[in-house]
Amino acid sequence: MKLDDIVISKAIVEGFYRDFVNYMEADVAISGAGPAGMTAGYYLAKEGKKVVIFERKLAVGGGMWGGGMMYNKCVFQEASKPILDEFGVRCEEYQGGYFITDSLETISSICDGTIKAGAKIFNLISVEDVMIREEKVTGLVLNWSAIGEAHLHIDPLTMRSRYVIDATGHGAEVAHIIVRKIGKKLLTSTGDFLGERPMWAEVGERMIVENTKEIYPGVYVAGMASNAVFGGPRMGPIFGGMLLSGKKVAKMILQKNE
Numbered sequence: 082m083k084l085d086d087i088v089i090s091k092a093i094v095e096g097f098y099r100d101f102v103n104y105m106e107a108d109v110a111i112s113g114a115g116p117a118g119m120t121a122g123y124y125l126a127k128e129g130k131k132v133v134i135f136e137r138k139l140a141v142g143g144g145m146w147g148g149g150m151m152y153n154k155c156v157f158q159e160a161s162k163p164i165l166d167e168f169g170v171r172c173e174e175y176q177g178g179y180f181i182t183d184s185l186e187t188i189s190s191i192c193d194g195t196i197k198a199g200a201k202i203f204n205l206i207s208v209e210d211v212m213i214r215e216e217k218v219t220g221l222v223l224n225w226s227a228i229g230e231a232h233l234h235i236d237p238l239t240m241r242s243r244y245v246i247d248a249t250g251h252g253a254e255v256a257h258i259i260v261r262k263i264g265k266k267l268l269t270s271t272g273d274f275l276g277e278r279p280m281w282a283e284v285g286e287r288m289i290v291e292n293t294k295e296i297y298p299g300v301y302v303a304g305m306a307s308n309a310v311f312g313g314p315r316m317g318p319i320f321g322g323m324l325l326s327g328k329k330v331a332k333m334i335l336q337k338n339e
């Protein structure tokens with residue numbers, strides 16, 4: 082068989098176009114493919130929900146690649162180990178209840194599990210706005226990340242979903258968009274974005290699961306974004322709370338949907 086460059090190009094464009102059009106309507110749209118967003122996507126897709134994840138960067142994995150200060154190991158506490166096991170991530174018990182993993186294996190295994198469970202991940206696409214109908218967020222407004230970086234004045238496209246998850250990490254970008262465009266109407270104590278507190282692993286990891294909640298009709302928050310919205314501490318390179326938060330948000334949406 083002789084390879085035809087044009088067939089290769091058409092395969093890419095048509096294959097991508099089919100996927101993109103298909104995922105312009107979904108049950109759940111997730112902003113951010115870090116550990117929390119992918120774990121949420123995995124548990125939702127596993128239960129048959131149509132899930133799409135939009136990731137701004139070229140690579141998924143968010144803040145996991147470099148472990149702590151570029152030492153590419155991740156720490157997980159005992160409570161999150163069953164999730165690591167479910168994704169097939171190998172870990173070593175460092176000392177009672179503290180498990181360490183290779184960050185690259187962790188990301189690639191979680192990503193593989195999420196995609197194989199049926200969630201679709203689009204990389205290089207940024208969520209830049211939300212769609213609103215009658216006080217409920219009904220979808221996301223998307224643009225190529227490269228368009229933003231090049232400061233090109235090009236309008237975005239939209240997709241519709243029944244639920245949105247803000248899993249954008251420290252930036253809590255969807256929550257910020259809501260406050261900026263709709264007002265201080267988040268389901269926090271003040272309606273405003275409360276902002277993350279300084280590092281405290283013990284409290285941060287506990288609060289991140291407690292703070293995994295609905296923050297506006299149709300919008301949930303997961304992972305580090307939860308503590309950023311609700312004023313919890315950051316926790317540094319321990320990642321169990323991210324997986325537990327992703328699993329919790331999936332369960333909340335599944336229960337709501339029943």
Ligand code: 48F
Nearest residue numbers: 113115116117136137143144207208249250304305316317
């Ligand atoms: O930052 P990130 O890994 O968030 P997470 O899943 O996990 C947090 C930890 O990595 C770490 C931590 C643990 O101590 O605090 O930071 O809560 O992943 C968030 C992903 O969202 C993408 C971003 O590139 C990253 O991969 N992202 C951020 N804003 C947008 C976005 C956006 N507007 N549109 C699309 N993707």
